[in-house]
Amino acid sequence: MTVEITALYKSYGETSVLHDLTMNAHDGEFLTLLGPSGCGKTTTLRCVAGLEKADGGRISIGGRVVAAPAEHTFVPANKRDIGMVFQSYALWPHMTVFGNVAYPLRMQGSDRAMRRTRVMEMLEVVEMERFAQCHVTELSGGQQQRVALARAMVSHPKLLLFDEPLSNLDAKLRRSTRRQIRQAHDISGATSIYVTHDQEEAIMLSDRVVVLRDGEIQQMGTPREIYREPANSFVADFVGFDNLLIGHATESRDESCAILLDGTGQPVWADLGQRADGGAAAVLAVRAENLTIHSNPTADGPQVGSIPGTVRTRSYTGQHTEYVVDIGSQSVLVRVADDATREHPVLTPGSEATVHFDPTHCVVVPDPTRGRTHGTFGSPANEGIRSMNSHRAAHEQRQTAKRGH
Numbered sequence: 001m002t003v004e005i006t007a008l009y010k011s012y013g014e015t016s017v018l019h020d021l022t023m024n025a026h027d028g029e030f031l032t033l034l035g036p037s038g039c040g041k042t043t044t045l046r047c048v049a050g051l052e053k054a055d056g057g058r059i060s061i062g063g064r065v066v067a068a069p070a071e072h073t074f075v076p077a078n079k080r081d082i083g084m085v086f087q088s089y090a091l092w093p094h095m096t097v098f099g100n101v102a103y104p105l106r107m108q109g110s111d112r113a114m115r116r117t118r119v120m121e122m123l124e125v126v127e128m129e130r131f132a133q134c135h136v137t138e139l140s141g142g143q144q145q146r147v148a149l150a151r152a153m154v155s156h157p158k159l160l161l162f163d164e165p166l167s168n169l170d171a172k173l174r175r176s177t178r179r180q181i182r183q184a185h186d187i188s189g190a191t192s193i194y195v196t197h198d199q200e201e202a203i204m205l206s207d208r209v210v211v212l213r214d215g216e217i218q219q220m221g222t223p224r225e226i227y228r229e230p231a232n233s234f235v236a237d238f239v240g241f242d243n244l245l246i247g248h249a250t251e252s253r254d255e256s257c258a259i260l261l262d263g264t265g266q267p268v269w270a271d272l273g274q275r276a277d278g279g280a281a282a283v284l285a286v287r288a289e290n291l292t293i294h295s296n297p298t299a300d301g302p303q304v305g306s307i308p309g310t311v312r313t314r315s316y317t318g319q320h321t322e323y324v325v326d327i328g329s330q331s332v333l334v335r336v337a338d339d340a341t342r343e344h345p346v347l348t349p350g351s352e353a354t355v356h357f358d359p360t361h362c363v364v365v366p367d368p369t370r371g372r373t374h375g376t377f378g379s380p381a382n383e384g385i386r387s388m389n390s391h392r393a394a395h396e397q398r399q400t401a402k403r404g405h
Contacts, residue, residue: 001027001061001062001081001158001159001190001191002024002025002026002027002060002061002062002063002191003024003025003048003059003060003061003159003191003193004024004058004059004060005021005022005023005024005044005047005048005057005058005059006022006057006058006059006060007020007021007022007056007057007058008020008021008022008044008047008054008056008057008058008059009021009054009055009056009057010040010043010047010052010054010055010056010215011055016215017040017043017215018040018043018044018047018054018215019214019215019216020057020216021040021044021057021215021216021217022217023210023217023220025191025193026191026207027191028189028190028191029191029192029207029208030182030185030192030194030205030206030207030208031191031192031193031194031206031207031208031209031210032193032194032195032196032201032202032205032206032208032209032210033045033193033194033195033196033210033212034196034197034199034202034209034210034211034212034226034238034239035197035211035212035213035218035238036197036213036238037197038214039212039213039214039215040212040214040215040216041195041196041197041212042163042164042195043215044195044212045161045163045193045195046163047059047067048061048082048159048161048193049077049080049082049084049161050066050067050074050075050076050077050078050079050080050082051077053067053069053074054067054069055069056069056070057069058070061080061081061082061159062081062158062159066080078107080159081157081158081159082157082158082159082160082161083104083151083152083153083154083155083157083159083160083161083190084152084160084161084162084163085145085148085149085152085160085161085162085163085165086148086163086165087163087164087165087167087168088168089141089144089145089147089148090148091136091144091147091148091151092136093135093136093137094135095135095136096132096133096134096135096136097123097128097131097132097133097134097135097136097139097147098119098123098132098133100136100147100151101119101122101123101147101150101151101154102115102116102118102119102154103151104151104154104155105118105119105154105155108155118154118155119132119150119154120132122150122151122153122154123150125150125153125180125183125184125187126146126147126149126150126180126184127146127180128143128146128147128150131143131147141168141169141173142169142173142176142177145165145166145168145169145177146177146180148165149165149180149181149184153184153188153190156188156190157190158190158191159190159191159192159193160185160188160190160191160192160193161192161193161194162181162192162193162194162195163195164195164196164197165177165181165194166178166196166198166201167196167197167198174198174201178201178204178205181194181205182204182205194206199238199239199240202223202226203223203226203227203239204223206223207222208220208221208222208223209221209222209223209226211226211231211234211235211238211239213234218231218232218234218235219231219232219235226239227239227240228272228363229272229273229363230273230285230363230365231365232365232366233283233285233365233366235365236283236285236363236365240287241285241286241287241363242286242287242288242333242335243284243285243286243287243288243291243332243333244283244284244285244365245259245261245262245283245284245285245286245330245332246261246262246281246283246330247259247260247261247262247264247268247281247282247283247284248260248276248279248280248281248282249276249277249278249279249280249282249364250267250278250279251267251278252275252276252277252278255271255275256269256270256271256359257269257270257273257274257275257276257282257364258270259276259282259284259364261284261307261327261328261330262328262329262330263327263328263329263330264307264327264328266304266306266307268284268305268307268357268359268362269304269305269357269359269362270284270357270359270362270363270364271359271360271362272360272361272362272363272364273285273362273363273364273365274364274365274366275364276364276366282364282365282366283364283365283366284357284362284363284364285362285363285364285365286357286361286362286363287335287361288322288333288334288335289320289335289337290358290361290362291332291334291335291355291356291357291358292334292336292355292356292358293323293325293334293336293347293353293354293355293356294306294353294354294356295345295347295351295352295353295354303356305356305357305358305359306354306355306356306357307327307328307354307355307356307357308327308352308353308354309325309326309327309328309332309352309353309354309355310325310326310350310351310352310353311323311324311325311347311348311349311350311351311352311353312324312325312326312331312349313349314346314347314348314349318338319337319338320335320336320337320338321335321336321338321346322334322335322336323336323347323353325353325355327355332355334355
């Protein structure tokens with residue numbers, strides 16, 4: 001079943017949440033809405049479900065208009081042929097697992113034999129059949145979430161909606177439940193729309209991902225496109241690019257672009273992202289694990305893509321050693337796998353080092369604000385580096401001012 005959202009607008013009082021939002025979900029597709037808290041992803045989902053009324057625009061499900069304020073059209077949630085899995089599970093505490101899953105079929109007036117067959121089929125899909133006669137209050141959070149999934153699927157809806165269903169689970173349970181959700185989607189043949197703020201979930205589960213910010217679409221594409229080639233610095237930051245480094249383009253050649261990072265004397269080449277004209281402001285995005293670090297420059301002098309710097313901090317995380325390295329007027333996070341540290345000497349804070357940028361992992365993204373929004377939604381490590389960068393810039397400005405006096 002296709003879902004078409006056109007020019008959707010929604011506000012709460014004077015606060016506008018969705019702005020002219022236009023997107024679609026294809027028949028049988030697993031589409032994920034990804035973004036930070038407050039970006040409008042849950043509001044969009046609730047408008048599709050019929051749990052919220054949009055102020056403008058149009059929503060069609062399977063070619064049928066279910067919401068169009070200008071035409072005074074609004075189809076109630078129970079008439080939209082959807083199944084929904086909530087963040088809070090929303091199970092009946094006084095009922096057994098079987099009773100909870102059977103509830104939608106009872107509301108449809110299905111006969112008892114058919115209900116039993118359908119319920120046990122769904123419980124088998126989510127590996128909960130042996131708990132059929134348990135009360136849901138006796139279950140763990142992960143088990144309750146699987147019951148909620150079975151209940152959403154039992155009536156064979158053509159559209160499944162998921163509102164951050166794994167946010168209450170621990171990391172191990174999230175990983176196992178993700179697989180069950182994707183398997184359930186594939187078995188059902190339904191179209192699924194999934195809401196999350198977790199980029200790893202979005203990449204793992206989806207056929208396509210829509211990245212939202214402040215009620216507007218920043219990028220829509222396959223998980224690989226979002227992960228490898230973010231459309232702008234916000235998307236890059238949100239999907240895990242630890243380093244967003246400010247500079248300007250010096251030249252473009254074939255499919256690559258050279259960026260001179262602020263405070264350094266040698267450009268870094270990037271094979272991914274935009275091709276900026278010489279002198280144009282740009283941001284170089286690169287993940288910490290895609291950088292390499294060496295103790296000293298080579299005897300042959302500076303190498304292309306290698307920037308000298310000074311180690312600021314070193315942290316051991318178990319699987320990795322993380323270095324924060326000052327290069328020019330900025331700092332960069334480098335993540336070295338634990339097995340690689342056995343082959344190279346461990347660098348200490350204060351020591352000289354060279355950071356190498358592999359062009360095949362570097363992305364040039366446009367950033368007209370020159371980094372003013374950087375770090376707003378970044379990871380803690382990224383936040384720390386950007387804080388250091390801002391402090392260093394302020395310190396250099398103060399020193400310049402003193403010299404001027």
